[in-house]
Amino acid sequence: MSQMTAVNTISIEKGRAQEVADRFAKPKSVHTFPGFVRMEVWMKENIEDHDELHICTTWEDEKYFKDWLKSRENDKAHGQSAQKPETSEEAKSNPILGAKLSTYVTLVQHLPAVEV
Template sequence: MSQMTAVNVIRVEKGKGSEVAERFAKPKSVHTFPGFVRMEVWMKENTEDHDELHVCTTWEDEKYFTEWREKRAIEKAKIRAEQEKNQTGTPPHNPILSTELSTYVTKVQHLPAE
């Protein structure tokens, strides 16, 4: 088994990065999922036309990440179906412009000396 990290790059309307980052401030179900190690949210500095967040989750092994993604996809589909059924008025504005997911396997890791 080797740890892996998933990095979701989220491009957001300029000036909305902190607002979107705040959505990740409170722990959600991913934090209790088997194999989850940690989450970090980074905001790229000095971008000109958009804000950019990197949501990084580290897992004990890729299989845990895959299981979490599958479970999350099912949950999101249920929520979307319920929202469509109860649709009233205009949906709220979403400042997210695009997302891109990449995964990385940990090959070398150095921890602080004891």
């Protein structure tokens, strides 16, 4: 088993990154899912035409991440369960321009030294 990290890179309308980041401020169902290690939200700096967030979740093993993707909790977290279609007004107010998911396997990790 090897830890892995999933990174969801989200392109956002310029000036609206904090609005999207705030959606991740409160823990949701992923935080209690088996194999979940941590979540971090990063904002890429110095992009001129849009903002960019990286939602990084680390898992004990890829199996847990795949289970999360298939889970009912994932559907709920992303609003896919019995949700009415967006109105044209709601779609216009959505600051997200696009997203891309990448996964990485941890090959080397250094933690802070423990003093004895």
